[in-house]
Amino acid sequence: MTRYLLGQAVSFVVTLWVVLTLVFVGMRALPGDAATILGGMDAGAEQIAAIRERLGLAGSWGAQYVGFLGDVVRGDLGDSLRERRPVTAVLLDRLPVTLALASLAFVISLVIGVGLGMLAGLRPGGAVDRFTTLFATAALALPEFWFGFLLILFFAVDLGWFPVIGLPPSGLSWQASWHLLLPAFTLAIPRSAQVARLTRALVLEQRRADYVRTARSKGLTGGAVARHIASNALPGVLPLLALELGGLLTGTIVVEQVFGLPGLGATILGAISARDYPVVQGVTVLAVVVYVGVNWLADLLQLAADPRLRTA
Amino acid sequence: MEQARLYHRSPARRRWRSVLFAVAFAAVLGSATAQTLTLAMSAQPDTLDPQLTSATAAFQVAKSIYDTLVEVDRNGEIVPALAESYEVGDDALSYTFHLVETTFHDGTPLDAQDVVATLDRIRDPDTASPKASEFQAITSVEAVDDRTVVVHLSEPAPALIASLASGWGAILPSEKVASGHDFGNEPVGTGPFSFVSWQRDNAVTLAANPDYYQGAPQVDEVVIRFVPDSAVQLQGLMTGEFQVIDTVAAADQELIESNPDLELVRDPSGLALVAALNTRREALADPRVRQALNLAVDSQTVLDVAYGGGTPIGTFMEAGSPWMPDDVEPFGFDPEAARALLAEAGWDSGVTLDLALPQPYENHIQAGQMIQDYLRDVGVNAEIRIVEWGVWLSDIYAGAHDYDITVIGHTGKLDPTGRLDGYGTEATNYPGFDDPEVAQWLEEGASETDVSARREVYANVLRRLHEGAPFIYLGTPSRVHARAANLEGFWITPLLDSFDFRTAHFE
Numbered sequence A: 001m002t003r004y005l006l007g008q009a010v011s012f013v014v015t016l017w018v019v020l021t022l023v024f025v026g027m028r029a030l031p032g033d034a035a036t037i038l039g040g041m042d043a044g045a046e047q048i049a050a051i052r053e054r055l056g057l058a059g060s061w062g063a064q065y066v067g068f069l070g071d072v073v074r075g076d077l078g079d080s081l082r083e084r085r086p087v088t089a090v091l092l093d094r095l096p097v098t099l100a101l102a103s104l105a106f107v108i109s110l111v112i113g114v115g116l117g118m119l120a121g122l123r124p125g126g127a128v129d130r131f132t133t134l135f136a137t138a139a140l141a142l143p144e145f146w147f148g149f150l151l152i153l154f155f156a157v158d159l160g161w162f163p164v165i166g167l168p169p170s171g172l173s174w175q176a177s178w179h180l181l182l183p184a185f186t187l188a189i190p191r192s193a194q195v196a197r198l199t200r201a202l203v204l205e206q207r208r209a210d211y212v213r214t215a216r217s218k219g220l221t222g223g224a225v226a227r228h229i230a231s232n233a234l235p236g237v238l239p240l241l242a243l244e245l246g247g248l249l250t251g252t253i254v255v256e257q258v259f260g261l262p263g264l265g266a267t268i269l270g271a272i273s274a275r276d277y278p279v280v281q282g283v284t285v286l287a288v289v290v291y292v293g294v295n296w297l298a299d300l301l302q303l304a305a306d307p308r309l310r311t312a
Numbered sequence B: 001m002e003q004a005r006l007y008h009r010s011p012a013r014r015r016w017r018s019v020l021f022a023v024a025f026a027a028v029l030g031s032a033t034a035q036t037l038t039l040a041m042s043a044q045p046d047t048l049d050p051q052l053t054s055a056t057a058a059f060q061v062a063k064s065i066y067d068t069l070v071e072v073d074r075n076g077e078i079v080p081a082l083a084e085s086y087e088v089g090d091d092a093l094s095y096t097f098h099l100v101e102t103t104f105h106d107g108t109p110l111d112a113q114d115v116v117a118t119l120d121r122i123r124d125p126d127t128a129s130p131k132a133s134e135f136q137a138i139t140s141v142e143a144v145d146d147r148t149v150v151v152h153l154s155e156p157a158p159a160l161i162a163s164l165a166s167g168w169g170a171i172l173p174s175e176k177v178a179s180g181h182d183f184g185n186e187p188v189g190t191g192p193f194s195f196v197s198w199q200r201d202n203a204v205t206l207a208a209n210p211d212y213y214q215g216a217p218q219v220d221e222v223v224i225r226f227v228p229d230s231a232v233q234l235q236g237l238m239t240g241e242f243q244v245i246d247t248v249a250a251a252d253q254e255l256i257e258s259n260p261d262l263e264l265v266r267d268p269s270g271l272a273l274v275a276a277l278n279t280r281r282e283a284l285a286d287p288r289v290r291q292a293l294n295l296a297v298d299s300q301t302v303l304d305v306a307y308g309g310g311t312p313i314g315t316f317m318e319a320g321s322p323w324m325p326d327d328v329e330p331f332g333f334d335p336e337a338a339r340a341l342l343a344e345a346g347w348d349s350g351v352t353l354d355l356a357l358p359q360p361y362e363n364h365i366q367a368g369q370m371i372q373d374y375l376r377d378v379g380v381n382a383e384i385r386i387v388e389w390g391v392w393l394s395d396i397y398a399g400a401h402d403y404d405i406t407v408i409g410h411t412g413k414l415d416p417t418g419r420l421d422g423y424g425t426e427a428t429n430y431p432g433f434d435d436p437e438v439a440q441w442l443e444e445g446a447s448e449t450d451v452s453a454r455r456e457v458y459a460n461v462l463r464r465l466h467e468g469a470p471f472i473y474l475g476t477p478s479r480v481h482a483r484a485a486n487l488e489g490f491w492i493t494p495l496l497d498s499f500d501f502r503t504a505h506f507e
Helices: A002-029 A034-039 A045-055 A061-073 A087-122 A127-141 A144-158 A176-207 A210-217 A222-259 A264-273 A277-305 A307-311 B002-006 B011-029 B056-062 B112-123 B160-165 B174-178 B230-239 B250-257 B287-296 B299-307 B335-344 B362-377 B389-397 B416-420 B436-447 B451-468
Strands: B036-041 B070-072 B078-080 B083-088 B094-099 B138-145 B148-153 B193-199 B203-208 B221-226 B262-268 B272-277 B352-358 B381-387 B405-410 B471-484
Touching: A002 A061, A002 A277, A034 A045, A034 B389, A061 A277, A087 A127, A087 A176, A087 A222, A087 A264, A087 A277, A127 A176, A144 A176, A144 A222, A144 B230, A176 A222, A210 A222, A222 A264, A222 A277, A264 A277, B036 B230, B070 B160, B078 B083, B078 B160, B094 B112, B112 B138, B112 B148, B112 B174, B230 B250, B230 B471, B250 B262, B250 B299, B272 B287, B272 B362, B287 B335, B287 B362, B287 B451, B287 B471, B299 B362, B299 B471, B352 B362, B352 B389, B362 B381, B362 B405, B381 B389, B389 B405, B405 B471, B416 B436, B416 B451, B436 B451
Parallel strands: B036 B221, B352 B381, B352 B405
Antiparallel strands: B070 B078, B083 B094, B094 B148, B138 B148, B193 B203, B203 B221, B262 B471, B272 B405, B272 B471
16 A cells, blocks of 8 residues: 555655646747737737846746746745746636536436436436437537537527526626526536446446346346445446546636636636647646546555455 | 935924824815725736836835825826926926925935936936836936936937836835835835735735825725636626726626626726738748738738727727828728739748747737638638747847737827837838838938827828838727726826826725
């Protein structure tokens, strides 16, 4: 167990370093910097040099890289060039929106995905099974933003049940959940399709297992058998769910754009086009931490849920 | 600091004024229902510090929070604002401003020290303002008494008054300037609305300032939402979530005009839309080639299709500008003449031009595609390359000037120096236009104080820019916005494009 944790920690640090270096170099390889963009069409070379000085972009890449890594080690993500406040403050402002969206989407995809998958797997060839297959194929074939537009058109514009865009001006509040439902469904649709497919396959596999036959021969029926199947099949869904959860954060980039939500996705896109290096780096750190953390959590959960793995 | 305090008026008087305003306000409204005006805009500010930005979107929002010494009225004239009057010294080397009585949103009264602190701040190299060069003629700013400020100049600078009337001339409270206040995130001004909150990528909320020196605004709250997608803007306008939208796709104009609850407003903008031609490139070095390219493009059609309408121009100044010389006509659309001129110039039809278009601007991209077609008709090949905005700024507009043709709009300027500065010398303008005589005229124009002499100087420059054609001149597009039909009194400042909510109200 200690070896496992240590291995995880080392791989986390290496992943973080590699990703950060790539982001650092990649961002600076893009033509233009925050000073050119802030200066716009009006500032002359002299003004742009002055802005660059003010933003701390005047030094060499090497010096900036060393300074940046040192800061990260100390837990300091620097100041946003555009917003002139700490990156951590920027992230803390935006994270709740993305987190609310992602967790809502996660719950929706879990309920729909596991629900449909179980029902389909328990009655292969039935109506629910046929619907699930159709739904999964469609949901995985079509791009996310397309569902977003479709939902906006139907529920927000035609029916007028939901607001067209974004959060209320007051920001994240209980009213905001109403604003978050359509984007959460948009995110959840392709993910629930994947979960449903895997759940169905796992349930089908369990249905053929010996213990099910034994249980049935002992006279157990419907619900009780399903419970047995579920407890054996569902831990297998966990790694996929972890992947989905990590992927949700990248999925939010597109969906936040479509629905005009001020979350991390909107932040990173804005930061890239403004060449706000510290913010891009900060979001990257956060993404790596979340991704690695969630996968690690899923491993642990799977260990806890499936006693057979613990001896291995 | 103590000295400055002595000049402050008693808070009791201010309180009385607030009460009077509040009573008047309540009387006007009749009922106690709070009115919110929501506007959707497509771009968003980078900062709300008026001196640290050059972005139109920032000034559009900041306009309601801050005031300037002088401002632009609905006719585009510069009129008194925080300075109720001003005099120019005989030698044109000083400006004396007399300030109105008003207070900042933090409760401190406006006085001459605030003007001194603001103008010193924008000129300070440590501030690194993108607009600092517009104030370089100032040698010192002096507070004569609490209501009088004198700005001393090293040389006559007739364009200064335009800079003071622009968003970056916003007056900030001196106490907060001294303490290094973060105006970018928490703006404090004397404007008609005070800052409430800003959620990036979402909204800015502003509250009416009941003590506003020109009278309290008629709506209680203004919410500016950032909505990049024009289709979503339109949907929000139709469902009543927004009362004003700043972008209307050309295809949607009819839909709005046919809806009695909505109104489409078409104003002339301050933009000069051009397809810049890189005169440094061998293929484009001959002025005859550049003139031919002008003749090859039907600019009226480009304006109609890509920009939803507008007026063609024949030189580097927006249509309707008082500086536009009467005798310069747009080139007109004449592919036959274009072909003849190209043949005369010995155009090599084997050349393919690099047509670089800025990625965030859909209408420039569409215009570029149309230009590509028009050029193909006269035997000029152009290959479209779409570049991201940061790349456009650093590689095309500045730096290596890596392009043959690019499409862009130059935003409105209150004074021709803002538009034309640097267009006589190869190194200081992106098409690389070089003409020593133009450079000489521009130098004269910058310090000439006689208005008619100045007009003649700039007319010379503009005529030369027509003949030399470092641009394919497209025109000045209409600025189209849409609003709820019952909204009255909202307008967009000519040339500066900033939103004015001061007299906005619902019928």
